[in-house]
Amino acid sequence: MPEITIRDALQRGLREALDNDPNVYLMGEDIGAYGGAYSVTAGFLEDYGPERVRDVPISENTFIGTALGSAVGGLRPVVEFMSISFSLLAFDQMINIGASIRYMSGGQFKVPVVIRAPTGAGIQLAATHSHMFENWLASVPGFRVVAASTPYDALGLLRSALKDDNPVIMAEHVQLYGKRGEVPDEYFTIPLGKADVKRTGEDITIVAFSHGVVIAMDAAGKLAENGVKAEVIDLRSLRPLDIETVLKSVAKTHRAALIDENWRTCGYMAEVSAQISEKGFDLLDGPVARVASEDVPAPYSRPLEQMMLPNVNRVLKAIEENYGI
Amino acid sequence: MKVLERARKTELAELYRQMYRIRVFEEKCGELYARGLIRGFLHIYIGQEANAVGAMSVLRPEDYVVTHYRDHGQALARGLDAGRCMAELFGRATGVSRGKGGSMHLFDAQKNFVGGHAIVAGHFPLATGLALAAQYKREDRVVLTFFGDGAVNQGVFHETFNLAALWKLPIVFFLENNLYGMGSAIGRVRSGGADFQDAGKPYGIECVVIDGMDVMAVREATQAAVHHARSGKGPAFIESKTFRFHGHSMADPVKYRGDEEEERWKRRDPLHTFPRMLLELGLATDKDIEKIKAEAEAEIDAAIKFAEDSPWPAPEALYEDIYA
Numbered sequence: 271m272p273e274i275t276i277r278d279a280l281q282r283g284l285r286e287a288l289d290n291d292p293n294v295y296l297m298g299e300d301i302g303a304y305g306g307a308y309s310v311t312a313g314f315l316e317d318y319g320p321e322r323v324r325d326v327p328i329s330e331n332t333f334i335g336t337a338l339g340s341a342v343g344g345l346r347p348v349v350e351f352m353s354i355s356f357s358l359l360a361f362d363q364m365i366n367i368g369a370s371i372r373y374m375s376g377g378q379f380k381v382p383v384v385i386r387a388p389t390g391a392g393i394q395l396a397a398t399h400s401h402m403f404e405n406w407l408a409s410v411p412g413f414r415v416v417a418a419s420t421p422y423d424a425l426g427l428l429r430s431a432l433k434d435d436n437p438v439i440m441a442e443h444v445q446l447y448g449k450r451g452e453v454p455d456e457y458f459t460i461p462l463g464k465a466d467v468k469r470t471g472e473d474i475t476i477v478a479f480s481h482g483v484v485i486a487m488d489a490a491g492k493l494a495e496n497g498v499k500a501e502v503i504d505l506r507s508l509r510p511l512d513i514e515t516v517l518k519s520v521a522k523t524h525r526a527a528l529i530d531e532n533w534r535t536c537g538y539m540a541e542v543s544a545q546i547s548e549k550g551f552d553l554l555d556g557p558v559a560r561v562a563s564e565d566v567p568a569p570y571s572r573p574l575e576q577m578m579l580p581n582v583n584r585v586l587k588a589i590e591e592n593y594g595i
Numbered sequence: 596m597k598v599l600e601r602a603r604k605t606e607l608a609e610l611y612r613q614m615y616r617i618r619v620f621e622e623k624c625g626e627l628y629a630r631g632l633i634r635g636f637l638h639i640y641i642g643q644e645a646n647a648v649g650a651m652s653v654l655r656p657e658d659y660v661v662t663h664y665r666d667h668g669q670a671l672a673r674g675l676d677a678g679r680c681m682a683e684l685f686g687r688a689t690g691v692s693r694g695k696g697g698s699m700h701l702f703d704a705q706k707n708f709v710g711g712h713a714i715v716a717g718h719f720p721l722a723t724g725l726a727l728a729a730q731y732k733r734e735d736r737v738v739l740t741f742f743g744d745g746a747v748n749q750g751v752f753h754e755t756f757n758l759a760a761l762w763k764l765p766i767v768f769f770l771e772n773n774l775y776g777m778g779s780a781i782g783r784v785r786s787g788g789a790d791f792q793d794a795g796k797p798y799g800i801e802c803v804v805i806d807g808m809d810v811m812a813v814r815e816a817t818q819a820a821v822h823h824a825r826s827g828k829g830p831a832f833i834e835s836k837t838f839r840f841h842g843h844s845m846a847d848p849v850k851y852r853g854d855e856e857e858e859r860w861k862r863r864d865p866l867h868t869f870p871r872m873l874l875e876l877g878l879a880t881d882k883d884i885e886k887i888k889a890e891a892e893a894e895i896d897a898a899i900k901f902a903e904d905s906p907w908p909a910p911e912a913l914y915e916d917i918y919a
């Protein structure tokens with residue numbers, strides 16, 4: 271199977287959509303002439319023209335809202351935030367229109383829009399540019415929120431997002447755009463709301479999403495060196511959450527470790543942890559081991575930033591403390 | 596009086612009928628709120644009727660209307676069913692938004708009436724997006740969006756004016772300047788003062804200033820603005836000078852302004868001046884006026900009856916309409 275990057279996968283999905291559906295257009299800051307802050311749309315303007323690849327002014331609340339309005343009007347926009355950090359300026363439109371207009375109108379309108387958002391810390395951008403608001407967005411009824419950790423998942427999820435008639439937020443971790451992986455040439459999709467077992471094992475379940483999956487896989491490798499077989503679950507979808515897949519694994523392993531790059535307090539894994547204890551309390555041999563970002567604004571300095579973020583050692587330590595393995 | 600000559604008698608009667616049914620609807624809403632049958636925030640439109648009615652009278656069915664929370668007048672003028680609007684205010688299953696929106700969030704997709712939005716200025720981007728969809732699909736339709744003087748101080752006002760002008764979108768921005776945003780007289784919260792003539796200038800959007808107590812002036816100006824937007828020349832902007840006769844919402848005791856100001860505006864109440872003019876010019880008879888009034892009152896009574904007789908939403912409705 272050919273190997274491509276997550277960026278390649280996203281490009282393939284977006285080009286397919288533009289080629290196949292005249293109502294699909296792209297919109298975002300510097301996605302056209304500049305090619306996108308993370309080069310996802312490089313070359314698109316030349317191929318599809320300014321009507322379908324629309325550069326917008328730096329007005330997040332307005333261009334997101336405009337995309338939502340155009341979706342209500344029958345189009346299928348794919349909007350790119352330069353960073354999920356800037357989504358703060360658009361929360362009003364995203365939540366009060368995007369997530370609410372269907373409900374508020376008694377089901378009269380639909381809002382088929384894909385919002386792509388580079389997310390995550392780790393590249394020393396400090397507090398304003400390192401946010402990961404997936405957890406906030408995932409708490410909003412009306413949204414779907416997905417986060418891919420492989421090129422295969424990125425393409426499969428994007429294809430499904432483009433077929434869905436609701437606002438779908440794709441959180442794209444900035445450290446993963448160049449990550450390579452196998453992607454078949456044949457058409458496939460990945461349903462929204464299905465977790466994926468990235469590695470099987472019997473001794474402990476490690477749950478993660480986005481860049482956390484990279485950490486989880488490394489941790490599983492280390493555990494294997496000591497004869498501990500870890501199962502790694504990539505949630506892929508944060509809303510809806512596929513808790514069944516998690517519980518099924520915990521029923522087998524009786525242990526759970528959760529990796530979360532969100533701030534610990536009210537981070538996404540706080541929800542996963544709550545649901546495990548609500549629905550699978552008796553399955554556990556000990557308390558879940560939750561490793562999350564420290565509750566601090568993201569610092570610039572490399573050693574400090576690395577201290578804030580989850581890493582393999584912190585995961586192994588937490589597992590050891592809670593389960594003695 | 597050229598304006599009047601151009602309009603046909605039936606059209607004039609229709610303008611009066613629309614304004615009167617809104618007035619009655621709103622008066623009844625006030626009573627029903629006092630009786631606890633309508634809850635939440637209720638913003639009534641009394642005094643501003645000429646705006647919704649005059650402006651909406653020049654739209655086509657395929658055009659979009661987007662407005663803010665003071666939306667009953669717009670909804671009725673757009674042809675939403677009065678009974679289903681009242682049922683929405685009552686929170687009933689038969690409401691235009693199935694009881695999930697209430698007074699501030701009236702919607703009717705059939706009428707291309709896309710809200711009813713309660714975040715001040717939050718509907719600008721939505722309206723702009725609808726205009727973008729129309730332009731993109733080469734559809735011959737425009738968006739008419741209403742807002743208050745308070746909305747001009749929000750960033751999205753400026754952002755959408757910029758974007759709509761940049762992309763030459765088919766949209767008409769209709770400002771109902773009623774001189775107050777809740778209790779704030781404009782002069783106390785806007786450095787530019789109470790006139791908005793220049794508000795679109797930085798974006799190259801001309802503003803036409805009109806008398807919002809004169810339904811014919813509203814109609815004429817909106818006709819021209821809609822024509823401008825429809826012919827691909829980009830956004831148009833109207834500032835209508837108007838006044839709400841009652842408080843901002845039912846919770847407002849109106850301590851921030853004097854009776855004298857209210858009395859001055861009430862003398863220009865379109866519900867008095869317009870029929871008087873029709874009578875004076877022989878364009879309607881007393882009998883015509885009485886008939887219109889009686890019919891409107893009966894319509895609103897029936898609307899209330901419909902709302903009262905309507906069922907509450909079923910429990911299943913709680914989880915319906917979240918996802919398509």
Ligand SMILES: Cc1ncc(C[n+]2csc(CCOP(=O)(O)OP(=O)(O)O)c2C)c(N)n1
Binds near residue numbers: 745746747775
């Ligand atoms: C973002 C936001 N801030 C504050 C409010 C509370 N609020 C509701 S209406 C209003 C005044 C708006 O005045 P204006 O735009 O002039 O409209 P009018 O009520 O006069 O029709 C305020 C402050 C709100 N709904 N949304």
Ligand SMILES: [Mg+2]
Binds near residue numbers: 743745774776777
């Ligand atoms: Mg006002």
